[in-house]
Every structure is written in C-alpha cells, then in structure tokens.
Amino acid sequence: MTIPVEVLLTKKKTFERDPERLPEDFHEEVDRLEEEGEWVVQRVAGPYVEVPTRYGRPKKVQMGHLWHHKSCGQCGHIPGYSTSIFWVMRKLGLDYHDPRDQTSCTAWNYYASATSNAAAQAAVALRNFAAAQETGYFPLVHCGTSYGHYKEVREELIRHPELRAQVRAILAKLGKQMVMPEEIVHYSEWFYAMRHEIAARQVRSFEGIAVTVHPACHYYKLVEGDAIYDPDVYGGQRTAIVTGVAQALGAEVRSYSTWFDCCGFGFRHILVQRDFTRSFATRRKIEVMKEEADPDVVLTHDTGCVTTLDKSQFAARAHERNVGVPVMSEAQFAALAMGAHPYKVCQLHWHSADYRPLLEKMGIDWEQAWAEFQQDIKRLENGDIRYLTWEDVDA
C-alpha cells in the first residue's frame, strides 16, 4: 500500500492544540512555591511583549532593563555574537546590565563529562538568578543550552522538595536567597519579540537573501512548553524564533528536510570526538541545506550550533563535500540589517566559513570594512587607544 504522504502533509499543515492535552502550567507551581515561602519570584517588570508558546500560553518577554546571562562559548570564540546582541539593544535605546558576578551555566560540561550533579547544577542556576534579582535587572539568557538546562533545573526544583532544601542550604552559605524568574527567556525570544522594531530600523535590504534556519535542540526539545511557536510561522509546527526574525527582515527562509536534526555538537564530541561532529554537521545539515535549499547563509541561535556548523566545514572541503555556506546567529544577521559594522560589531573574522559573498550580496563592501577595522587595530597597536569603544564602532 502506498503511504498517502501528501494527504498526511496537508493534515499536518497547522498544529491544532488540543485543550484536553495541555501539560501543566509551570507558572502555577512557581507561584505556589512563592506563596509557600520556598523562593522569591523575580517578576517581569516594565514594558514587555507577549509571545505565543507551544501550547498557546502567552509568554512575557521584557523589553529592556535586562541582565545579560552571557554564554561561555560566545564570549570565548564567537564574540561578535554577544556584541551584536548588546549593539542591537543599544540601538533600540534599551538599557541593560552586563554583569561580572555571573558564571556560565556549566551545562556544557554537565552534558559532556557528567562531572557534576543535579544539586550543583541547580545551585549554579539559582546563584545566577539571585545575582540578577539583586540588581533589579531581569535575566536574559544568551545560550540555548543554558536556557534549556535552566528550564530542566526549574522542573527538577518544582518536583523535588529535597533538592530545593539542599540548594537552599548552599545558597544560604553564599548569602543568597532562592530566586526563580517568572519566565526563563532566551535572547532569540527577545529578538523574535522585537523583530518589528528591529525591522523598522533596517538600513540594508535583505531582499533576495536566502536563509536556512537551524533551530537549536536545547531551545525547543528540552522542556518544550515555553518555547515560542507561532501559528503564522510554519503553521505552528516548528519553533518560530530565528525564522520570524529573518522573515521580518525580508529575507527568504527556505526549508530543508533535516531541520529537526541536531547540529552534531554532541558536547563531548565537539571537544574530544570531532569526527562525529564534523560528519554529522556536514552530511546531515550543511550538505542537505545546500542540496535542497541552496542558502546564502545559515542562521541559528545557539553557541554550539554556530560553532559546529561553521567550523565543521573546513575539513569537509578537503573531502570535496558540498559545503561552503556562512553561519551566524540571527543576532548578527539582525545587526547587519540595522547597519552594524561586519567586523567591529559582528566580528565575522572569528568565523571560518567564507562570509564575504554574503556581505557582497547584502551590498556591503567587505574590503573597505576590513580596512576600517585594520585602522582601529593600528590605533590599538600604537597605543592611541586601549580598547575599542561603543562610540568607536559607530564612528
């Protein structure tokens, strides 16, 4: 019997939410624990945008006054990622706090080496949440894994009073209280929520720019309920973040069959077993995208995914695989749309796959931009300036 693929696809065009099958709303449990004095809930304060999530519940995304929970990998080897997030916020006139009392979520190590445990991970998460709450700024999480892991931690703490007791005792030794934010918000949710404001400040046309999107596993697979799903994007079948931003900026988002596959990062594999990572990233992602969608750029929204999809292409070239497409975060893409400098802000020289043809297609003279960046490097070398400042990058 032939499988009626077309009929099935028609039926699945739009995700119909069944109200009978709604999972529990974590907000109720978070609030109940606050009422019982188990923790303090840091509420969304000030202007916010409401966005739709997987099961239709609204999620509040605070617009400004945000505490940036940075990503170890972004700050380590893709610094244009976090710089672009900051730059876009500055351009929108929104204040933020870039803290020095933040640790990473340490989840890369947790998922890679397992040299940690539930209590340590929860204590790290809540120490960071407490640090944010002490400033009055609301946490915004830069990394997909931090975001997913913190949601896991929230679930574990809600379910297990003995874990809460253990973490509370540890935090007391640090002089910190138990704090849980009302919403755990990923930066790509902020970009999605602000996409129309960003598009309103667009100075470069992205018409004709073909994009493929890799949604990060830890964003929408780990504790899926409060990831953003929009009926107007993929019929609510896939998460709407990144795609919604690219579409708002006028780019053409093209689909490909292996969109659900992970990037191949693997946590431990990217570090000590990269043959797997390289093979998966190129054969299951980049090559499929090239063959089926021929994108000008791959957009994603997580530290590991940008790293894997970008860095894995070099070795594959030696095997004459069908690779060769730039990879960046939608934060960098949005910054470029708003006129950001490709080197001073987006820091594309830290990336490996060739991004220059993309810049040319965007109408950016990359040779001139590089010369401008080199002038700043000269000033740094000569000791004329110690660091490049925000004023310098927009000069």
Added chain:
Amino acid sequence: MAASALYKAPDVAGYGDVPYEEKARLFDLVKADLRYPDYLYGCYECGICVAVCPSARFYDFSPRRVAQAAAREDVELIYQQMQEDIWECSQCFSCLRCPRGNNPGGIITIMREVAVNNGLASAREALEGYSRIIYKIMSTGTQVSPDMLQPDAFPDWGPEVKDVSDNLDLWRRALPPETLHTTRTGWDVAPRTLVELYLIWFETGALDMIKGVDEGLHMILEEVMEERLEEEGVER
C-alpha cells in the same frame, strides 16, 4: 542471577568484568537518583527516539535500548551500556520526542554520573583529554575561553583559528563590551563570584566526583579552590 549472565562474554565492552552484585549496586545508584522516575515511564519500542537520534546514525547506539534496559531492569545490559554506549550519546535530547514521555538522554546523564562517581573504566577513558576543560569550567566558571583557540588544538577548524590565535590580544581589545577584553575567562568574572562557585563545587560533592577519574586534576583543583577561599577569608 539474570539468564543473560550465563552466556555473556568474559569481558564487558573491552573492560574486565565485575560480579553481578557490583552491577546491581551501580544500577541501584542510577535508580536512586531523584531525576530517574521523571525520565522513565516504560517503552513502547516504537523506535521514534532512534529515528531522531544523531548518535544512532553514526554509532552502534540506540536510545531505545537504553530505555528498554532500564525498564526491564536488565542489570547486565545496563552495566554494558555504562561501559560503552552512554559516551556516544550527543545529549541533544531529540529523544524527548518519545510518545511515552521517556527521556533516554536524561537516563544516560544519570548513568554517566554514576560511571564517573564510581571511577568506571569507560568514564576514565571518555574523559581522557578532557582535563583542561574540566579545569577551566571549575576554576573560572566559563568552559571556553579565547586562550583555548590554539591552532594545534583545532587544526580541523581551518586557518582562521590561527588568525585568531596570532591576533588574540588585539582582537580581544577590539571588542567594545568591557567584560569581553579578558582572554583567560572569556569574560570578566568577579573574585567573589568564583568563591561562591567553589563553595558550590565543594558543598554538592561535584569536585569530589573527579577524584575517581582523574586524581591529579582533583588535587590541583582542590588546591586552587582552597587557596582562593583562604585568601577571601571564607570558611567551608
């Protein structure tokens, strides 16, 4: 004794075998983890988790087999998986697509922790070459820092890595956010924050987990942390 033990190979995944009682003890530790009941609800054997699993495409690995072994309490198979399969998992959690709500990736996270805590040979081998990373995360709170981008460590990432390495100081100073100027930590971390992190590692036993797999690294980290706590006048 389980029937499968009667016809098993003399070793397990290339490592010397251990008595059934030891395997049962390890499985009991897995089951005793507070997360375990949240991760296992029984298996339909539908294979959806395998279909979406990246590691299943490249290794002799199956998240379904992990969920099944756990559900059937197959002590021998669980032990064999702890000595081999668990380190092949990508921890992407695509397997959460399970229609029963199982979390094979989560079960594997717990199995790995038990393997590390008990110094299993597979854990020691899997973490070889990983010392620098554990050192970095535990001592600085950030796993990846720019000074790790040495071309000899990432030759397959292309010549751009050498460019970064050669120009590291200047290129870091060319980053406008003030916190990003440091090369050792990725971003600037306050001393008090490190103290708080070290207390977490001590208090939760996370630091001691390393002892069984890398005693030298454990000693170094313990010394670094105790010294810092002493400097800051913090008592454990």
